[in-house]
Amino acid sequence: MNRWKLLGLQVLVGAVVLGLWWIGSTVKIFGVLLLPPFFFSTPGDVLSRVVRMFATGLVWRHLWVTLIETALAFGIGAVGGILFGFWFARKPLVAAVFDPYLKMINALPRVVLAPIFMLWLGLGIWSKVALGVTLVFFIVFFNVYQGVKEVSPVVLANARLMGMNERQLFRHVYWPSALSWMFSSLHTSVGFALVGAVVGEYLGSSAGLGYLIHQAEGVFDIAGVFAGMFVLAAFVLVIDWVVTRIEDRLLVWRPQSSLNDA
């Protein structure tokens, strides 16, 4: 599809939603507002709130805290996931023994761990990082595990016949394969790192986007809640864009899964 046409349609969807919101919250239809501003605020109020957050510089500190928590959660979770993924994939006995426990922990909704982490690690950033780590770890772990297991047996046989020792096999075969699986789940794992950070902040903290939203909610400041949500959404878009660029750089060798590539 034409690029400009697509962009136009995308903008149109946004404009229609904003328009409906604006009409519903400011224009009386048969004497009533369909979207009372107490519950829904108005686009104008939210916009001026967002502008004020940036103009006063209030938001930067919170954005920074959330970013740091996200980055730490992703970094620690990914390193742990890679180490354990490799270990389990190369040692089937270890994998078999721990399998039920891993499944059990992974099935647990991570939010219930938040209060425990707050008890253990306090209200600072580390309890949020820990929550994010429990989310990121499993995604990276399962992908790396799969990546090592799914190496093509032909490629592996070829590498062995080439005379590769265990170290060389790791460097030239297992590592690239595992990384490609991990990077293919990069969007999900980075997203979960952010979820961990924001949910943690929401449940108890003194800084961060989750904290901003929670504070506004506490005093029924709906415009503040919506403003926080918009900043958060924009933040996610920026991070997602960065991740896409990294992915494009690192996975050039991957075939595009589209028909016109054939």
Added chain:
Amino acid sequence: MDPRGTPPMSSDGAAPAIRLDGVRIAFRLEGGATYEAVAETTIAVAEGEFVSIVGPTGCGKSTLLNAVAGLLKPVAGSVTVLGRPLAGLCREAGYLFQQDAVMPWKTALDNVALGLEVAGRPREEALAEARTWLTRVGLARFADRYPHQLSGGQRKRVGLAQVLIRHPKILLMDEPFGPLDAQTRQIMGNLLLDLWAADRKAVLFVTHDLEEAIALSDRVLIMSAGPNARIIGDHRIDLARPRDASDIRLDPRFHELHRAIWGQLKAEVAKTYEESAA
């Protein structure tokens, strides 16, 4: 068995490059039964000899080749490569697989250089030599492409260069051109013959395509249908070298040989189909 052929170079005492002695291969099936894939088989490939094994699909040709490479262990018998009994993987062998075996995450150049890097050669040197090999297989312009950006034939060329750059003492080929179209196969056949003529290694080439086997080889072995597959024919191909893998197919002698060998192969192919239909 074919009286017209000249004896192999090794028949006057020198040890053959590859020797399988009474090799028997069986697999354990689920449930405890065993599947006798290859019955006692003895094959000798002389230094510098190009030998093909032809047989119906699933007869155990590739299995036999994997035993020479050391990828699987025979139940009985011995494999000797260059006079030494095989223990573990065969490091002297260059193995060209039927499927794509190049690393998808490395460029054509890096893939070819890999064989040398693994052996401990400095990267710069390995890359320089890899460039020469890519030129030799006609891929000089594609050095920076990743495998998925190359055609099937080009990927085979990368695979061939990756194997040959290590200067293996023997070559094992498992239907290497099987997935390619007919024209590309002939072009690859000629490329292989050209590269092989330069230093004449012993080659064991597995294929189900009799014409390809005759066009390339010094000797064609026929394998019976499995299970308990055996070598049932050994035919010397006395066509002059250097050959052109596509033009040689028009030679009257080629037709004579083809007719003689096909009679034997046809019976085995028919057997395979009868069994799979039953």
